Amino acid sequence: MAANSLSRANDGNLGIISRIWPIKKTAFCEVSPRGVQWIKRADPERLKDVFLKYASAEKNGEHFMTLEDFVRKYIGLLPDVNYNLDTLHFLGNAVDTTKNGLISYDEFQAFEVLLASADAMYALAFQIFDTDGSGLILYDEFERVLKHTELHQQMPFNFDCDFINLHFGKKRRRQVSYAEFTQILHDFHEEHALQAFKKFDTSHTGFITTLEFSDIIKSLKGHLLTPFVEQNLVAVAGSEKSHKVSYPYFVAFISLLNNMELVKKIHTSATKADTRVELTKEEMLHEAQNFTQITPMEIDVLFQLVDALRQSGRVAYKDLEEVAPWEGSKMPYGIQARYLQESIDKMNTTGEQSFALRLLENVYRFGLGAIAGAVGATAVYPIDLVKTRLQNQRTGTYIGELMYRNSWDCAKKVVRFEGAGGLYRGLGPQLVGVAPEKAIKLTVNDLMRDVLQPKDGEIPFWSEAIAGGCAGASQVVFTNPLEIVKIRLQVAGEIASTQRVSAINVIRDLGFLGLYKGARACFLRDIPFSAIYFPTYAHCKKMLANEDGYNGPLSLLTAGAIAGMPAASLTTPADVIKTRLQVAARAGQTTYNGVIDCATKIWKEEGGAALWKGAPARVLRSSPQFGVTLVTYELLQRFLYIDFGGRRPQGSEHKLSLEESLVSTNPDHIGGYRLALATFEGIESKFGLCLPKFTNPITASSGT
Numbered sequence: 114m115a116a117n118s119l120s121r122a123n124d125g126n127l128g129i130i131s132r133i134w135p136i137k138k139t140a141f142c143e144v145s146p147r148g149v150q151w152i153k154r155a156d157p158e159r160l161k162d163v164f165l166k167y168a169s170a171e172k173n174g175e176h177f178m179t180l181e182d183f184v185r186k187y188i189g190l191l192p193d194v195n196y197n198l199d200t201l202h203f204l205g206n207a208v209d210t211t212k213n214g215l216i217s218y219d220e221f222q223a224f225e226v227l228l229a230s231a232d233a234m235y236a237l238a239f240q241i242f243d244t245d246g247s248g249l250i251l252y253d254e255f256e257r258v259l260k261h262t263e264l265h266q267q268m269p270f271n272f273d274c275d276f277i278n279l280h281f282g283k284k285r286r287r288q289v290s291y292a293e294f295t296q297i298l299h300d301f302h303e304e305h306a307l308q309a310f311k312k313f314d315t316s317h318t319g320f321i322t323t324l325e326f327s328d329i330i331k332s333l334k335g336h337l338l339t340p341f342v343e344q345n346l347v348a349v350a351g352s353e354k355s356h357k358v359s360y361p362y363f364v365a366f367i368s369l370l371n372n373m374e375l376v377k378k379i380h381t382s383a384t385k386a387d388t389r390v391e392l393t394k395e396e397m398l399h400e401a402q403n404f405t406q407i408t409p410m411e412i413d414v415l416f417q418l419v420d421a422l423r424q425s426g427r428v429a430y431k432d433l434e435e436v437a438p439w440e441g442s443k444m445p446y447g448i449q450a451r452y453l454q455e456s457i458d459k460m461n462t463t464g465e466q467s468f469a470l471r472l473l474e475n476v477y478r479f480g481l482g483a484i485a486g487a488v489g490a491t492a493v494y495p496i497d498l499v500k501t502r503l504q505n506q507r508t509g510t511y512i513g514e515l516m517y518r519n520s521w522d523c524a525k526k527v528v529r530f531e532g533a534g535g536l537y538r539g540l541g542p543q544l545v546g547v548a549p550e551k552a553i554k555l556t557v558n559d560l561m562r563d564v565l566q567p568k569d570g571e572i573p574f575w576s577e578a579i580a581g582g583c584a585g586a587s588q589v590v591f592t593n594p595l596e597i598v599k600i601r602l603q604v605a606g607e608i609a610s611t612q613r614v615s616a617i618n619v620i621r622d623l624g625f626l627g628l629y630k631g632a633r634a635c636f637l638r639d640i641p642f643s644a645i646y647f648p649t650y651a652h653c654k655k656m657l658a659n660e661d662g663y664n665g666p667l668s669l670l671t672a673g674a675i676a677g678m679p680a681a682s683l684t685t686p687a688d689v690i691k692t693r694l695q696v697a698a699r700a701g702q703t704t705y706n707g708v709i710d711c712a713t714k715i716w717k718e719e720g721g722a723a724l725w726k727g728a729p730a731r732v733l734r735s736s737p738q739f740g741v742t743l744v745t746y747e748l749l750q751r752f753l754y755i756d757f758g759g760r761r762p763q764g765s766e767h768k769l770s771l772e773e774s775l776v777s778t779n780p781d782h783i784g785g786y787r788l789a790l791a792t793f794e795g796i797e798s799k800f801g802l803c804l805p806k807f808t809n810p811i812t813a814s815s816g817t
Contacts (some may be wrong), residue, residue, distance in 0.1 A: 155784025180205030207240035228785030386662030486551025489742030500730035538601030579646035585643030638687035675741035681735035
């Protein structure tokens with residue numbers, strides 16, 4: 114039913130455009146399906162109200178927008194008083210399909226649908242060139258628009274060339290469809306660059322000077338140049354010590370500028386979205402083999418540019434930012450790149466938080482950590498009970514004490530003699546204690562990472578380990594009382610008794626100080642556990658993130674589970690010692706007087722292997738428990754997100770920012786019109802179709 118509704122809605126959108134623009138009857142089929150839109154459509158009634166608000170003309174009782182109403186007042190383009198009238202008509206005619214100087218509501222609504230489509234910039238460019246509204250581009254229209262651009266005025270294009278002959282025919286009578294136009298628009302700039310190179314290569318040697326190269330690039334590719342690249346064009350031009358630029362180098366340089374978003378993807382793929390990693394030329398070349406659009410010569414050009422920035426022989430993601438034309442990230446075609454850059458900026462934010470905000474953030478983290486801890490503990494509690502029973506089982510003390518052969522045997526006997534509920538014996542106190550325990554561990558780890566993270570956003574491994582160790586130490590104040598009560602309840606079922614053992618009874622028997630029996634062993638276990646776990650988890654997240662650095666629930670769960678394996682297994686001896694110290698010894702069993710005494714007696718009486726008892730069960734419990742806990746904690750941070758001005762967890766960026774980054778400040782820009790400014794500006798930054806904004810060039814320079 115939902116799919117049918119969506120299909121009908123998309124058919125309606127197509128119908129609106131088809132009634133207005135004839136090109137869409139074929140172009141939509143030729144280029145791409147219109148089932149996917151970048152942004153949610155506007156409500157028709159609200160869109161109508163917006164239209165009437167700006168419509169200043171009326172004809173036969175029907176309201177219309179003038180071209181000035183639409184372009185200047187509604188969209189917000191050409192704000193200067195001395196605006197270029199021809200540019201106004203070119204832009205306005207993209208919406209005014211009847212070419213009568215008035216825009217009806219149907220045309221206004223159809224253009225909103227176009228802006229919400231995936232190829233909005235190409236469609237808009239087509240509408241600008243289709244000056245007669247026929248749905249096909251004539252040679253005269255193509256020439257008229259290009260001659261009006263600033264690009265042609267700076268470096269005139271020779272229309273008497275094979276490129277024009279091939280696309281429009283030698284007699285210029287061939288009409289170009291939308292799909293063909295998109296390819297012409299893409300190839301035109303390469304043809305223009307080729308013409309410019311030939312113009313300066315008067316001796317036909319295949320070389321031009323570095324100054325000529327700089328002039329061409331600034332004139333034809335100025336929309337792709339960052340300040341850094343523009344300032345260093347002459348310095349990096351050519352190869353080695355040459356003052357000449359060959360045609361292959363010229364082509365490679367332009368291709369690199371056109372493909373910088375792909376270069377970023379190569380770097381992101383090679384480093385698993387770790388922006389701290391710097392790649393050598395060989396590493397970039399190796400990864401670039403998976404992307405055939407990038408050639409080794411383009412990689413050479415890239416490293417020439419980066420070496421002009423800093424001579425390290427390596428390239429980092431921040432270096433690519435200096436080369437890439439970030440203006441294009443404002444446009445629909447660059448949304449993904451914009452999203453990735455904003456995500457990196459958010460992770461590297463160094464803004465200061467007030468004490469109140471930091472306190473609130475830690476309270477927020479504490480609450481989410483409590484919920485996550487309870488979920489994780491409940492999920493693996495039966496495994497934890499089996500682990501405790503096995504660790505408390507002693508050999509060599511007296512005959513008949515060996516009750517369980519292995520973990521599976523223990524689980525079966527618990528269910529047989531105590532029922533399925535026996536696997537959850539002691540869960541109540543565990544949940545009461547695990548909430549603050551896990552909460553303080555997660556909160557302190559996040560807090561210490563914030564404190565130890567340098568301003569450049571790169572936290573070293575030792576800082577991660579210290580943050581984890583502090584988290585482990587802080588939790589002992591909750592862990593030790595919790596563990597000793599839980600353990601005594603878990604082993605209570607091993608001995609038949611008419612007296613019911615409850616948490617209250619255990620606490621009364623132990624007293625306050627007794628609740629911290631074995632605390633040293635608890636420190637010995639929890640500090641190294643967290644020092645191993647949290648750094649491992651952070652690095653596993655990076656390795657398992659997708660090419661955009663985003664972690665889904667499955668990758669978070671997997672990262673948490675993998676990190677729990679070494680952390681749980683390597684700290685098993687400390688866990689065994691803690692368990693022996695905290696369990697009340699029965700008649701005939703060995704008693705212990707501290708950590709060292711316990712470790713020594715276990716070694717002598719039971720052998721070194723006894724210190725690793727329950728290791729498999731411990732790994733099976735801790736690994737999934739922390740996996741469930743961490744995935745719950747991170748997902749809660751995403752779904753219940755509150756911005757306290759601090760750093761977002763790595764890999765947790767909201768997909769919504771793809772649209773939010775493009776939202777217009779004009780509240781009347783609704784639906785597809787939220788992307789209007791981005792799309793109009795996009796035809797300049799992507800296609801280089803810069804239409805003059807002023808009537809008088811002198812006014813333009815003084816007005817800015």
